[in-house]
Amino acid sequence: MAVQQITEGGNVGYMFPLVLPLTTALIGLIVFYYWQQNKRYVKLGNLMPGPPTLPLLGNAHYVIGKSHNEILELAVRLGRQYENIARVWIGPKLIVFLTSPVDIEIILSSNVYIKKSDEYRFFKPWLGNGLLISDGDHWRAHRKMIAPAFHQNVLKSFVGTFNSNSLNVVKRMEKEIGKVFDVHDYMSETTVDILLETAMGHKRMGENDDGFNYAMAVMKMCDILHARHLKAYLRFDSIFNLTNVKKQQEKLLGTIHGLTKRVIKEKKALYEKNLSEGIVPTPSLSQIIADDYVEKLPAKTTKKVEGLRDDLDEIDENDVGEKRRLAFLDLMIELAKNGANLNDEEIKEEVDTIMFEGHDTTAAGSSFVLCLLGIHQNIQARVYQEIKTVFGNSKRECTFADTLEMKYLERVILESLRLYPPVPIIARKIHEDVQLLSQNYVLPAGCTVVIGTFKVHRREDIYPNPEEFNPDNFLPERTQNRHYYSFIPFSAGPRSCVGRKYAMIKLKILISTILRNYRVKSNLTEKDFKLQGDIILKRSDGFRLEIEPRVATI
Numbered sequence: 048m049a050v051q052q053i054t055e056g057g058n059v060g061y062m063f064p065l066v067l068p069l070t071t072a073l074i075g076l077i078v079f080y081y082w083q084q085n086k087r088y089v090k091l092g093n094l095m096p097g098p099p100t101l102p103l104l105g106n107a108h109y110v111i112g113k114s115h116n117e118i119l120e121l122a123v124r125l126g127r128q129y130e131n132i133a134r135v136w137i138g139p140k141l142i143v144f145l146t147s148p149v150d151i152e153i154i155l156s157s158n159v160y161i162k163k164s165d166e167y168r169f170f171k172p173w174l175g176n177g178l179l180i181s182d183g184d185h186w187r188a189h190r191k192m193i194a195p196a197f198h199q200n201v202l203k204s205f206v207g208t209f210n211s212n213s214l215n216v217v218k219r220m221e222k223e224i225g226k227v228f229d230v231h232d233y234m235s236e237t238t239v240d241i242l243l244e245t246a247m248g249h250k251r252m253g254e255n256d257d258g259f260n261y262a263m264a265v266m267k268m269c270d271i272l273h274a275r276h277l278k279a280y281l282r283f284d285s286i287f288n289l290t291n292v293k294k295q296q297e298k299l300l301g302t303i304h305g306l307t308k309r310v311i312k313e314k315k316a317l318y319e320k321n322l323s324e325g326i327v328p329t330p331s332l333s334q335i336i337a338d339d340y341v342e343k344l345p346a347k348t349t350k351k352v353e354g355l356r357d358d359l360d361e362i363d364e365n366d367v368g369e370k371r372r373l374a375f376l377d378l379m380i381e382l383a384k385n386g387a388n389l390n391d392e393e394i395k396e397e398v399d400t401i402m403f404e405g406h407d408t409t410a411a412g413s414s415f416v417l418c419l420l421g422i423h424q425n426i427q428a429r430v431y432q433e434i435k436t437v438f439g440n441s442k443r444e445c446t447f448a449d450t451l452e453m454k455y456l457e458r459v460i461l462e463s464l465r466l467y468p469p470v471p472i473i474a475r476k477i478h479e480d481v482q483l484l485s486q487n488y489v490l491p492a493g494c495t496v497v498i499g500t501f502k503v504h505r506r507e508d509i510y511p512n513p514e515e516f517n518p519d520n521f522l523p524e525r526t527q528n529r530h531y532y533s534f535i536p537f538s539a540g541p542r543s544c545v546g547r548k549y550a551m552i553k554l555k556i557l558i559s560t561i562l563r564n565y566r567v568k569s570n571l572t573e574k575d576f577k578l579q580g581d582i583i584l585k586r587s588d589g590f591r592l593e594i595e596p597r598v599a600t601i
């Protein structure tokens with residue numbers, strides 16, 4: 048009767064057909080909510096500390112409609128409030144943030160918890176099943192196959208490329224003298240150029256060249272991936288597929304995959320032609336990376352690097368790589384020809400992965416270093432002093448041995464990676480329960496674990512005055528006393544960055560070459576940085592810098 052009266056009342060009568068389905072849906076949601084609350088996954092999740100939740104939404108209201116800067120600020124606030132462990136519910140999805148080295152070690156040192164979180168699927172159209180996103184036996188087999196291509200003796204062959212491109216960027220930056228400019232544009236371009244040469248053996252010759260188009264496409268694809276992380280609606284494949292961004296992505300991937308495939312085809316054909324004519328590449332990859340290879344060369348010295356502890360730290364001073372100009376792609380073709388289980392498609396995926404992983408990370412890393420040196424003139428003066436000690440007034444190029452002498456610059460780079468880690472978080476999907484150590488909680492199977500690199504690096508109990516830029520945090524006596532998992536810009540454990548040595552050598556050559564030519568200046572402070580933390584940590588206000596020529600230029 049009451050319903051009839053309302054209906055006859057006119058205004059809400061049209062809603063009547065909706066009342067029943069809406070009530071049913073509401074009851075359904077309430078039943079689902081209470082059923083879900085009793086699941087073990089939810090119970091274990093709710094035991095962990097975290098912000099108060101709303102029914103069904105969980106903590107989703109914290110992030111809906113927020114910009115990425117706001118989300119980063121929120122994450123930092125939560126990190127301060129909840130030490131070691133913080134759980135967040137995005138609807139029914141449980142995300143647990145870990146910031147204690149002892150818990151992080153459990154995840155990162157494991158050979159089991161290596162599956163990446165769902166968000167990495169955005170990379171799939173570009174990187175396929177490449178190292179970054181693959182898992183299980185495929186990842187294990189490829190990691191084992193590809194690791195030798197990053198052997199130090201191989202990296203030495205890249206020193207010439209690092210030098211020539213660093214000098215090129217110094218020349219290109221000349222037009223910015225006296226202006227405030229965004230140094231990231233330059234770092235990004237030179238990084239792609241270096242990767243083109245070192246990953247594919249391909250040199251960009253100028254505009255309208257396919258290398259140029261490829262480089263532009265790599266940079267734009269990185270922007271699309273950022274956009275998909277930043278804009279909530281682009282995260283849904285069904286919506287993304289209807290947008291122009293998807294069309295643009297297809298076009299860019301056409302350019303990227305087109306060139307990678309073509310270069311692989313040409314290089315394979317050349318390799319086979321050479322073989323048929325009895326020309327075998329010497330030294331071969333297996334010779335270059337053989338344990339006794341260095342010993343067979345005319346005796347020089349072999350010593351251990353101080354500073355960043357790393358499983359690639361045994362170094363020698365022989366310029367082994369100089370004997371053969373190498374590119375990752377040639378090495379993979381050689382591996383495949385010598386029996387490794389790598390087909391052309393897989394080689395393409397690995398080359399694309401190196402192009403992606405090596406690009407944005409190093410471009411952001413070098414931009415942060417330069418901006419910090421622009422702010423901290425006293426630290427820049429010490430770096431320059433060290434450069435003068437190594438090079439004197441000589442205009443010669445930087446050698447591999449020189450990079451080992453630049454200990455203070457190394458500490459500056461590491462400290463910059465501590466405060467501004469280019470990969471600010473690492474996310475894994477957990478498929479079995481994990482007992483944590485810092486506090487008595489269990490991560491339930493099915494949850495997403497986020498390693499909060501940015502926060503770990505700023506823990507006061509690990510780094511005194513954690514917000515202060517202090518390269519002495521990386522003096523050997525200080526690093527020795529810290530937990531290994533308290534400094535993880537390159538991640539750590541079996542799934543850590545394969546390119547970390549490459550990155551460190553390249554950063555040292557690039558930064559020292561820029562500083563030999565320019566004094567970098569900035570009238571900002573770190574407080575002015577507007578950090579944008581999505582897949583790669585950047586400054587949304589731009590990496591603003593000024594340069595002034597040194598009196599003695601190279």
Ligand code: HEM
Binds near residue numbers: 180409542546549
């Ligand atoms: C400062 C520069 C760099 C930083 C901070 C960095 C950081 C990282 C991090 C944190 C990971 C782990 C990502 C995750 O688990 O989600 C990673 C993986 C990886 N990085 Fe880097 N990276 C850098 C440079 C490079 C370079 C130059 C290359 C190649 C030339 C490279 C190649 C890779 C690859 C292939 C992986 C995937 C490894 C695997 O899953 O087995 N990275 N990197």
